[in-house]
Amino acid sequence: MKPATAAKKLGVYLEATPASFREGSVSRAELNALQTDPPAWLAELRRNGPHPRQVVAARLGVSIAGLARGGITEPLTTEQIDALRQEFPEWLRRERATQAEVRKEGARLRARDAERAAAGS
Template sequence: MKPETAAKKLGIYLPAAPTEFQEGPLTRDDFVELQANPPEWLAELRRTGPHPRTEVARKLGISNSGLARAEAPDVLTTAEIKALLEEMPEWLVTERATFAAVREEAALAAEKKAEKAAKAEKAAKAARN
């Protein structure tokens, strides 16, 4: 597995990883071992960062697009993320509200889809009997 893929799956910022991790491919067994028994450098990266865009967005409770719209840095440390959450700038409040609304809308759509599928199955079952 390429280092880029492994870093993405591990939720770490590749340039902050040790050189030996960045330069060589990982076997599946190596990757599973990293997940099961993370070395200190991996635990430290996960704990303090710097974190990649997807992790920054997740920790802030916004989407990747919201991070881009706000022109916020793609890479932040845990301390910088905590400072933003304490400060709660206007852009963050807006993006969190937008993200919550989108999630709520997606949940409603999934609920309607499930109801429609249940009705279709009920009708199909009635037609078979």
């Protein structure tokens, strides 16, 4: 697979990976090995970053679109993410509330669908 795909599956920012990773291809066996026994560079990236948008969004409890609305377009380190959590700017407060509403609505729809499925059986 392409290095970009492997980096996404590993949850790391491709540009921060070693050149040998970015320039080659990654087999399924290699990906599995990286996941089960991560080398030092992978453990360091996962721990301290920089992190890709999907990881930043998950750590902040917002959507990727919410990050963009908040002006966060670049990868962030763990330290920067922690600083945002401490600051807790208005955009983050608003996006977390939006994300909570989305999850609540999703749960309501799943419950409704389960009721309909049970009634139809």
